[in-house]
Amino acid sequence: MTIDSGGPPTRPAATPPMFAAPESLVEHARRFYAAGGPPAPPRMAATVLLVRPVPAADSDNNFEVYVIRRLASMTFGGMYAFPGGGVDPSDSKAALDWSGPSAADWGDRLGLAPDAAQAVLCAAAREVFEEAGVLLAGPGPGTIVGDVSGADWESARQALVERRAGFAELLREQRLTLRADLLLPWSRWVTPEFEPRRFDTYFFVALLPAGQRTRDVSGEADHTMWIRPAEALARADAGEIAMLPPTRVTLAEIAACGGRAGLPAASAERDAATPVMPRLDLAPDGTGRFLLA
Template sequence: MRSFAVPESIAAHARRFYAEGGVPVPPRPAATVLLLRPDPAGEAGFEVYMIRRAAGMTFGGMYAFPGGSVDPGDSEIRLDWTGPDAAGWGDRLGLSAGAAQAVVCAAAREVFEEAGVLLAGPDPGTVVGDVSGDEWERARQALVNRRTGFADLLRDCRLTLRADLLLPWSRWITPEFEPRRFDTYFFVALLPAGQRPRDVSGEADRTVWIRPAEALARSAAGELAMLPPTLVTLTELDGCPDLAALPAAAAGRDPAAPIVPRIAETEDGTPTFVLP
């Protein structure tokens, strides 16, 4: 059993929830993508792209990875993609075909909306290069503002979604006392050559490329605030010696099994997050 410190603001909210007999709200399906790249210095290992949520956002001030909620249209759109079909993804994620398609599409859509990285290409074997130009930015803004849909964007640009670049990793459900809850599927993906993530969403106030071990050390030192899903995922990534080891590591995981942090108190009354 693993335990983590609980920020006092979260602990106070949890106490009120239980004292008042609060009823948990249903979690919304969501997806998160960990973008990875080789160490730019040429050393062994890799870096992960992290964002700090802006103060006004849910979990503001916490470092996390790009992602967000599934949109209703994510399960209904029709688009070309490379990789397992929706039913195959459903088997891997423990979901119906429609729900699995929604999660996969949400992962690709959110990483484009929040980080400006597009996991798509003109054919099943390639990925687009730099998508930071004005024309791409107009397309991204139209997607963010819901003036266009993700499938429409890909179709207009004659692109195929590279769903095969997403490796399912884990599934986390927000604790029952939170007013906004998410059932989030975590994926890992390599940063496509020629692309560079950037803070374009307005939902973050800082971004950083960092090695998992350094992120964990800085979190332990109180420099980077993180919640258990981020800390655990970084710890798991730190166990991979290099990017070549990631596919096998992901294949050996069960991304359908939900992990739900709960709050407990130590003998001295200190609240902690406890994981099974």
Template sequence: MVEEFEVPPEIADHARRFAAEGRSPAVPRLAATVLLLRPTAPAGTTAGGFDVYLIRRVAAMAFGGMYAFPGGGVDPGDSQADLGIDPAALAQRLETDPERAQAIVCAAAREVFEEAGVLLAGPTADTVVGDVSGDDWEAARRALVARDLGFADLLRQRDLTLRADLLAPWSRWITPEFEPRRFDTYFFVAALPGGQVTRDVSGEADHTMWIRPAEAVARAERREVAMLPPTVMTLKQVGACPDIASVFAAAADREPATPMTPTLDLTGDRGPRFTYR
């Protein structure tokens, strides 16, 4: 599938300057992001479909003003948390070494807790903790954000096991070379655990919403909301699935280690455009 996106004039001008000045690309920072999903229909009904959780980054941040999925850069301590599964199998899936794979998945779980208040962990390898919105959990989350507490330490203190099996690898995106801040980001899908709720807790976001993927794409195409191409394309991909189970089935057949990066055409008749294949 080929997707094309218009390039805003300011980004096109930046790309032209980057090429004209012969600059060297910045080294991408390793990162992870999570598409958190929940059924659209209330429990006990027969209606299908699902919503995805989006946050809008504050203007002062990289990609500020854009709606995106919870996520962020990998921290050094992320390789210390026990995954609850064999890291070698995950490393094979992500086509990397076990320590790097462990850090990527732990970053995904940590970020979704920091930015959405959802914890993908449990007291055993086949359970998930319930409500984590109480004051004691909020104090722990704030300590995690401030880096006064490591994610591995949080899990150990509460005798919890990270449920890496709940995070299904979906794709990998690398920021274009001309951007001053670049990320090598692994995308995962995860279902909202029963008994947990998302909370608008992140200081990095100024608005959050649950929305059907197709509706989010339509709003982005009408320019009612701002999203980067990887967000729009990923929403289209998961939106092609009828329910959450189908999303996970589709994830199993994908190649999540193959990096996606756009081709930038500055000379086309329709104006500057990104092309993704």
């Protein structure tokens, strides 16, 4: 049978993509629908595809994306994904210097009120700093900080992780401007209703700033890597690495952009406000497939 998740509308597709669902998620779904309880409300979240250039004779394959494998003990554990996490309540009201479109303009693009749009942008920048050690900020518009891997920066990053300091506070102390203009809006995904923990996640693409490097510092991953999108998809198809539909679909979309230079133009044409929520098709043999239409 096909389970209609209801909730926000999904975008139509001519040929619905299908992905095998892990046994653990199939079991979650069966328990949820057998119990007949209400779905958990999704928490607002943001995730960032960090991209870096690599030499390639094939211009369509001239960049890599940074992925992390979540710890087995975590939600979606064992799956490769992009750095990201939930919106912090303080993100929507923080006063901070901002470079790029206004929060109201971002709200129009993301389908959110201005304060909610600010919260999502702040969460995206904060999470990529917390989980990958990359800071999308600079002394002013058009500038970016360099290496942020030193001891002082690591102390500041750890204070964020432990919620002893807020992201806006960090930027003010360092006299930095949030480079919201470096975040390219891409898509929005909502966790299916049968999951006990659900997220309403906005996906962004960002080029790794010159002079900065990713670091495995989050404590939420047991493996990280830079990989070309096409290679990641091939390894996922071969069963070598595990990914959920949002990760696989997004990798396929950025791989089809004609190389790194095509990402900004592709982002400008994207619908980043309409949510996508996979449906689960449960087969009589106990297996399940995610459907995206």
